[in-house]
Amino acid sequence: MDIRTATRFGKRLWTGGFLAFGGFHPEPADSVPDLECGRPARTLLVIGNAGAAMWTAFQQAPEARDGVADPLDRYTRRVLLEVAHEFSLGALFPFDGAPWFPFAEWARKAGGFSPSPMGLLAHHRYGPWAGFRAAFISTDRSGTFAAQALPGPCTSCTKKPCITTCPAGALSLSGYDVPLCRGYLAANPDASCHRGCLARRACPVGTDFNQPDEMAAFHMRAFLG
Structure with a gap:
C-alpha cells in the first residue's frame, strides 16, 4: 500500500468503527493460511476496535435491530468484508469457529x-480496551510495522490495580479464574460488574478508550451466555 491508499484504508476502517493495530510479514510458524486464490499471505494486518467508535456505528446498523443472534459479529463480518473486497484483501475472523x-x-x-x-492482551495505547475483530491478509509484502518494537504495558506495571480491584478475587499473578468470576456474577446479580468489568476499568492505560456502559453490559451478557 502506498501512503495515499493506506490513508484511504484507515479512513474506511474508521467509518465502521474499526482500526488497524499493526501487522507483520508471516512466516510458516505463524499458522497464517493461504488466500482463497491459493497464494501465500505475505502481509497480515490485525484489525480491531477500541473505545466507543465501533459501538456507535453498530447502533446505527440494521444488525443491531433485526433480532437475529450474534448481531455484533454479523455487523463486523459485513463491514470488514466490504473493506477487504475494496482493497483486495483476504479476511479471517476470530468468531468463525x-x-x-x-x-x-x-x-x-x-x-x-x-x-x-x-x-x-493489553495494548500500549489502548490498554485492555483493544478488541480483535479480524485479520486482513494480502499476497503483497508491504509495510515496515515499527510497532513490532513496542512493548505492551503490563510488563512494567508494578501496582497492578486490576488484581486488587476485582471483587470476586478472580485475578492473581497466576492468571484469571474464569469459573470464580462467573460464580460471583451469578451469585450477585446486582453487582456493578454486570455493567462492565471493574478490573478492566481500573487499568491506568487507555482510559480514554473505556467502553460505554451499554457496550460493556452487552459484552458481559455475551460472556455469561
Whole structure:
C-alpha cells in the first residue's frame, strides 16, 4: 500500500468503527493460511476496535435491530468484508469457529501488546480496551510495522490495580479464574460488574478508550451466555 491508499484504508476502517493495530510479514510458524486464490499471505494486518467508535456505528446498523443472534459479529463480518473486497484483501475472523486462528499470537507479533492478569492482551495505547475483530491478509509484502518494537504495558506495571480491584478475587499473578468470576456474577446479580468489568476499568492505560456502559453490559451478557 502506498501512503495515499493506506490513508484511504484507515479512513474506511474508521467509518465502521474499526482500526488497524499493526501487522507483520508471516512466516510458516505463524499458522497464517493461504488466500482463497491459493497464494501465500505475505502481509497480515490485525484489525480491531477500541473505545466507543465501533459501538456507535453498530447502533446505527440494521444488525443491531433485526433480532437475529450474534448481531455484533454479523455487523463486523459485513463491514470488514466490504473493506477487504475494496482493497483486495483476504479476511479471517476470530468468531468463525474451526479452524481456530491464533489471533493473540498474531497481535503479539504485530507489537505493542502484553498479556495481562485479566486473561486478555493489553495494548500500549489502548490498554485492555483493544478488541480483535479480524485479520486482513494480502499476497503483497508491504509495510515496515515499527510497532513490532513496542512493548505492551503490563510488563512494567508494578501496582497492578486490576488484581486488587476485582471483587470476586478472580485475578492473581497466576492468571484469571474464569469459573470464580462467573460464580460471583451469578451469585450477585446486582453487582456493578454486570455493567462492565471493574478490573478492566481500573487499568491506568487507555482510559480514554473505556467502553460505554451499554457496550460493556452487552459484552458481559455475551460472556455469561
